Amino acid sequence: MTTLNDLVRNSFEGKLPRFRPCAYYDDRLDCIRVVARDCSVLETRINPVLTVLEDNYYDAPNKRYIGFTVKGARHFCNEHGISTSTPVDLSKLLDAILRTFPEPSVQIFVNLFAQPLVKKEKIGKVALTPDPVEPVLT
Amino acid sequence: MRQPQRVGPYLDVIDARDPADSLLAVRVGVRDDSFQQVLHHARLTLVAQYYGIIQGGLMDAVHVFRGLKRPLLHAGNTAADDNVLVYCWRPERDFYWSHSQFKGEPISKEPPPKRVFAVLVREESQPNPYKVFGSVEYWSWVDEDPNLQCAPIEHGERYKKRLWSRNI
Numbered sequence: 001m002t003t004l005n006d007l008v009r010n011s012f013e014g015k016l017p018r019f020r021p022c023a024y025y026d027d028r029l030d031c032i033r034v035v036a037r038d039c040s041v042l043e044t045r046i047n048p049v050l051t052v053l054e055d056n057y058y059d060a061p062n063k064r065y066i067g068f069t070v071k072g073a074r075h076f077c078n079e080h081g082i083s084t085s086t087p088v089d090l091s092k093l094l095d096a097i098l099r100t101f102p103e104p105s106v107q108i109f110v111n112l113f114a115q116p117l118v119k120k121e122k123i124g125k126v127a128l129t130p131d132p133v134e135p136v137l138t
Numbered sequence: 139m140r141q142p143q144r145v146g147p148y149l150d151v152i153d154a155r156d157p158a159d160s161l162l163a164v165r166v167g168v169r170d171d172s173f174q175q176v177l178h179h180a181r182l183t184l185v186a187q188y189y190g191i192i193q194g195g196l197m198d199a200v201h202v203f204r205g206l207k208r209p210l211l212h213a214g215n216t217a218a219d220d221n222v223l224v225y226c227w228r229p230e231r232d233f234y235w236s237h238s239q240f241k242g243e244p245i246s247k248e249p250p251p252k253r254v255f256a257v258l259v260r261e262e263s264q265p266n267p268y269k270v271f272g273s274v275e276y277w278s279w280v281d282e283d284p285n286l287q288c289a290p291i292e293h294g295e296r297y298k299k300r301l302w303s304r305n306i
Contacts, residue, residue, distance in 0.1 A: 002141055004233065004244045007189040008182060010141075011173075016242055017180040024179055028172060028260060028275050030210045030218070038183050040234040042253065043278045045292060048208040056232065056250055056279060072209030075216065079209075 021121040023090060025128045030074050032126050034090070035067040036117060043069070046109050047101055049076060068114050070097070074128050087125035090118050139189050142168075146268040149173045154196045154259065154271070157204065157223050160302045163197070164271035166259050172275055182235035184277070186244040190233035192257055192277060199225035199257075200288035200306055205298030223259045223272060224297055228288050232279070252282045256290055 009016065019038040026033055040056040053067040070076070070093065077084050080096050094110050117123075142150035148167030156162035168188065176184045203224040212218035232249040235242055249255075256279075259272040281291040288306070290296060 002139055004139055004186060004190050004246075007139060007141070008185045008235065008244055011177060011185050012182075016182070017177075019180040019182065019237060022179045024175065026175065026276070028169075028212060028273075029222075029258065030212055035179070035181070038181055038235060038237060040183055040187070040232050040247075041278050042250075043256075043280050045280075045296060056253070057234070057247070071206075072211070075209035075211040078211065 021123065023118075023123045023126045025073065025126055027129070030072055032070040032073045032088075032090070032093075032128075033067070034069070034114075034117065034121075034123060036121055037063075037066040039066060041066065046105055047103065048072070049097060049101065050106060050109060050114075052109060052113070065113055065117075067117070068109075070094075076100075077128065084128040087127040089125050090123055091115060094118070139193060145270065147171075148268065148270060148273070150193065151268075151270060152193055152196055152274075154225060155199055155202065156271075157202050157261075157301050160202070160304050165269060166196070166272045166274055167268070167270045168274045172273065182237075182242070183233070186233040186235050187277060188274075190231065190244065190246065191229045191255060192274065195227070195229055196225060196257060196274075198227045198229070199304075200227045201286075201293075201303045202226075202301045203293060203297035203299065204301050207296055207298055220298070221261045222275075223261060223301075224290075225257045225259060226254050226289055226293075228254050228282070249279065252284075253279045254282045254288050254290055256280050 021036040023034040042054040042056050044052050051069040058064045145151045149170050151167040153163045154166045156164045206219040206222050210219035231246050236245050257277045258275045261272045283289045283291045
């Protein structure tokens with residue numbers, strides 16, 4: 001009988017990688033995913049461009065929020081004159097989102113969570129191109 | 139749970155309810171490139187949720203919506219959001235990967251109350267040589283709408299159209 005453990009391990013050919021905080025571009029859904037921890041995620045929509053990611057089973061208040069998604073990232077960059085021919089500076093992209101969406105929920109989310117997370121995890125730039133396909137193995 | 143069944147560019151192909159008629163089934167697949175992105179970033183919990191929740195559970199969907207109400211530029215198509223279907227239901231179990239130092243393993247857990255699982259499927263251009271209707275692109279939990287069981291909160295602001303709902 002195939003177990004879930006086997007299926008997950010087989011996906012990685014038996015060599016489980018170590019999760020590292022990351023930011024990557026999901027080309028097929030045109031969004032940037034910033035993820036600081038691998039866990040079961042609750043996605044809460046802030047507005048049409050931003051979604052906050054929460055750990056479904058956080059055990060301490062400071063572990064509740066684990067990342068965010070910038071939806072329609074390429075579309076947003078194109079509309080706001082942000083070049084996507086080179087990797088996009090995430091902090092500058094968040095600043096552009098702040099200027100575009102003055103509503104308090106966006107201001108609070110970006111200033112109190114997204115920008116500090118980007119700095120803390122040292123996530124600088126994200127290429128808006130599909131990822132390489134090789135898994136990172138440790 | 140079963141071993142993935144590879145078909146062409148799809149790592150695995152599973153059944154889903156037909157967006158046009160909930161009594162019929164279509165085949166949807168997980169594209170290699172989509173799944174490789176999940177693997178590349180070591181998102182083991184997403185892998186566990188695919189096999190634990192979606193592979194055998196997508197037919198349990200209670201609602202299907204079409205179209206994301208947000209910009210989506212894909213392959214030069216500025217209206218690519220119209221091709222996205224969202225299947226929603228309330229699975230009985232959730233799965234996550236425990237990243238213990240010595241023995242990582244999948245953990246099965248009862249989901250928190252008032253949460254629903256949403257799976258985004260992109261409709262493939264037809265005819266598809268592999269007879270696959272759509273590609274499974276992403277999945278996550280969202281809060282449940284207080285007025286519509288098993289539907290995401292603010293579904294009217296998230297999605298363009300509800301295609302069908304099933305009585306459960």
